[in-house]
Amino acid sequence: MAQVTLTNVKKIYPGGVEAVKGVSFDIPDGGFCVLVGPSGCGKSTLLRMVAGLETISAGEVSIGTRVVNQIGPAERDIAMVFQNYALYPHMSVYENMSYGLRNLGTPKDEIDRRVKEAARILAIEPLLDRRPRQLSGGQRQRVAMGRAIVRKPQVFLFDEPLSNLDAKLRVQMRVEIKKLQRALGVTAIYVTHDQVEAMTLSDKLVVMNGGQVEQIGLPADVYKKPASKFVATFIGSPPMNILPGTIDGPGIVALGDAILEARDLREDLAEQTPVEVGLRPEDVEIASEGEAGSLPFDVEFIEELGATQLFHGQLSGLPFVMQAATDVVAAQAGRIWITVDPDRVHVFDVATGARLGRV
Amino acid sequence: MQKNAYFTGLTIPLLLLLPQLAITVVFFYWPASQAVWQSFLLQDAFGTSTEFVWFENYQMLFSDPGYLKAFINTAIFSTFVCVLSLSIALLFAVMADRAIRGAEIFKTLLIWPYAVAPAVAGVLWLFMFDPSLGMLARGLSDMGIAWNPRLNGNDAMLLVILAATWKQISYNFLFFLAGLQSIPKSVIEAAVIDGAKPWRRFWTIVFPLLSPTTFFLLVVNIVYVFFDTFGIIDTITGGGPSGATETLVYKVFSDGKGGSNLGGSAAQSVVLLVMVIGMTAVQFKFIERRVSY
Numbered sequence: 262m263a264q265v266t267l268t269n270v271k272k273i274y275p276g277g278v279e280a281v282k283g284v285s286f287d288i289p290d291g292g293f294c295v296l297v298g299p300s301g302c303g304k305s306t307l308l309r310m311v312a313g314l315e316t317i318s319a320g321e322v323s324i325g326t327r328v329v330n331q332i333g334p335a336e337r338d339i340a341m342v343f344q345n346y347a348l349y350p351h352m353s354v355y356e357n358m359s360y361g362l363r364n365l366g367t368p369k370d371e372i373d374r375r376v377k378e379a380a381r382i383l384a385i386e387p388l389l390d391r392r393p394r395q396l397s398g399g400q401r402q403r404v405a406m407g408r409a410i411v412r413k414p415q416v417f418l419f420d421e422p423l424s425n426l427d428a429k430l431r432v433q434m435r436v437e438i439k440k441l442q443r444a445l446g447v448t449a450i451y452v453t454h455d456q457v458e459a460m461t462l463s464d465k466l467v468v469m470n471g472g473q474v475e476q477i478g479l480p481a482d483v484y485k486k487p488a489s490k491f492v493a494t495f496i497g498s499p500p501m502n503i504l505p506g507t508i509d510g511p512g513i514v515a516l517g518d519a520i521l522e523a524r525d526l527r528e529d530l531a532e533q534t535p536v537e538v539g540l541r542p543e544d545v546e547i548a549s550e551g552e553a554g555s556l557p558f559d560v561e562f563i564e565e566l567g568a569t570q571l572f573h574g575q576l577s578g579l580p581f582v583m584q585a586a587t588d589v590v591a592a593q594a595g596r597i598w599i600t601v602d603p604d605r606v607h608v609f610d611v612a613t614g615a616r617l618g619r620v
Numbered sequence: 621m622q623k624n625a626y627f628t629g630l631t632i633p634l635l636l637l638l639p640q641l642a643i644t645v646v647f648f649y650w651p652a653s654q655a656v657w658q659s660f661l662l663q664d665a666f667g668t669s670t671e672f673v674w675f676e677n678y679q680m681l682f683s684d685p686g687y688l689k690a691f692i693n694t695a696i697f698s699t700f701v702c703v704l705s706l707s708i709a710l711l712f713a714v715m716a717d718r719a720i721r722g723a724e725i726f727k728t729l730l731i732w733p734y735a736v737a738p739a740v741a742g743v744l745w746l747f748m749f750d751p752s753l754g755m756l757a758r759g760l761s762d763m764g765i766a767w768n769p770r771l772n773g774n775d776a777m778l779l780v781i782l783a784a785t786w787k788q789i790s791y792n793f794l795f796f797l798a799g800l801q802s803i804p805k806s807v808i809e810a811a812v813i814d815g816a817k818p819w820r821r822f823w824t825i826v827f828p829l830l831s832p833t834t835f836f837l838l839v840v841n842i843v844y845v846f847f848d849t850f851g852i853i854d855t856i857t858g859g860g861p862s863g864a865t866e867t868l869v870y871k872v873f874s875d876g877k878g879g880s881n882l883g884g885s886a887a888q889s890v891v892l893l894v895m896v897i898g899m900t901a902v903q904f905k906f907i908e909r910r911v912s913y
Binding site for chain 2: 312313314333334335339340341343344345347348349350351360361364365408412
C-alpha cells in the first residue's frame, strides 16, 4: 500500500501539443481518487503516465517513497484495468489472471492459491477454464479486476472500466469496485467522464479540463462549492443553469429586474460588475408571486422522471431547467415564480469563469 | 449464422451459381480429369498412337531415381523457402510495426518485390549471382568463396531458394503487418504491466495472437513453393545443373514438354495434386486446432 504523489506533471507531445499542463496532487494511502473531465482533457494521459505507459515530459510521479519517472510499468507495482478489459484472448481466465505472477516466477502453488482467492472474492470460480470470448461483458470486467488483484499491487489504476457495460450493470459494478477497493485497502486512481461514477466512487475528486486541474476536493465539496463555471456545469445532472447578472451590492446580485442574495460572494466587487450566476436545477424552489427575491420562470414543457420532474422553460429569455418533486403541480405552460436558497447561489467571473467566493 | 434457405425452388439458386460452377468445371475439374485420364495413357513420341496402360506410368514413375531426387529437392526447397520467407517477413513486420518515423516508406518499399513477375525476379537473381557477370558473385569470389551455380548443384539450389524467398517475403510481410496491427494496443500494454519482457511478450502474447495469420500464410506459401516458383526455377537454372534444382512441378514440365512423356508427366501432376490436397487437409485438421481465432 502506498500513497501517490504527482508534482507539476506535464505531458508535451512531439510537435508541442501540451496534453497535461502541470498537475500536482497527492492521494493518501488507501485513498480512492477519481479523475473526471470531458474527453481530451488529459485525464487518461495522466493515468497512463502514472502507469508508465507514457513518458513524463516534466515533473515527478512518486509511488510510496519512490520517484517512478524512470521506472518501467512492471516495476512500479501497479495494476491496471482497461476500458476494453484487454484480456488475453488466447488464454483461459485462469491463465489470464496468473500471467503476471508467472512472469515474476512465483511458485505454482502460490499462484494457484492467489488466483483461487481472487476468483472467490469476485465470484468467478466457475469461469476459470473459459476463454474471454465465452464471457459476458460483466464477467470480463470481473476477470480484468481479478487479474489486477492477484498481483497485490500498491496501486490500482482504472481507465474508464465501466463505459463498455450497459447502464444496469454499470451501477452494480460501480458498487462492487468501491467495496473491493475498501476491503483490500489499496490506493486507487480511476479515470471516467461519467460524473455519477466520479461522485459516488471518489474520496478525492479531481476535475480536469484542457490539461489542467480545475478543482480537487471531496466530492460533496466540489458539488457544493464548484471552483469554476466549468466544474459547476460538469458536475451535477441536469447541469447547473448559468445566467448573466451584475453585482448589486455586497452579497447581492441582480438578474435583470430581480435581486438575488448570494451568501458565498466576495464583498470587494464594485457594483455593476458583470458576473455569471449559477443555479442548480435541484436547488430551485417554487415561490409565490411577488415574493422577495423571486424570479419569473416561463415553463414551456415538463419531463416526468418518475421520482422527480424537470420543468424546462425560459428565465429572462434564457433556457432554464428546474427540478421539482412530483407532487408539485405547475401549469403545463405559463409563468411561475421561483426562489433559491442564498447559500446555493454560485457566482462566477465572466472572463475567467472562476468562483467569486469568500476566501 | 443464418441456416434457413431463402429460396424455395432450386432453379434460381442453381442459375446464380452457374457462372462460378462453369468456371470451376472448365478451368479446374476438366483439366484435372484430363490429367488423370492422360496418366493412364501411353503415347509414342510423335503422338500418332495412344495406348491405355493402366498404372504403368505410375510404376515407371516410382521406379525412376530422378523422381525420388525431385521429391528430395522439393522437400529441401519448400522447407527452406517457407521457413525463411515466413520468419524474415515476420521480423520485418515486427520492425515496421514498431517504427514511428518512415514507417510508410519502409512498408511501401517492402511491398514492391511482390509486383515483380517470377520470371523477372529469376532473371534479376541470375544476373546478380552470375559467376562471370554478377556483382555479388564477383564479390563472393573476391572473398575467396567458390561460387558457380551453373556447375555446383548446391549453389544452384541456394540461389533458387534465395530468389523464391525474396519474392515471397513481401506478401508474407503484408499479412503479418496487418495481423500485428489488429492486435489491440491495450492487450500489449496489459502484458507490459504484467511484467512480460519484450521477448517473452512476443512469444506468449503476440505470436499466439498472430496464429490465424501464420496458419493462412503457411497454406498459401506451401502452394506457392510447390507451384508458383516454376518461373523462378525455369529462368535461373532450368532445373539444372543435372537436375539439382528440379522440383516436382518442374519435372512435370520438363518430362511432358521436353521429354514428350505426356503420360508420365500427367501421372506426376496427379501425384502432386494428391500430395498438396493431402498436406492442406493435414494442416487444416491438425494445425488449425491450435490456432486461436
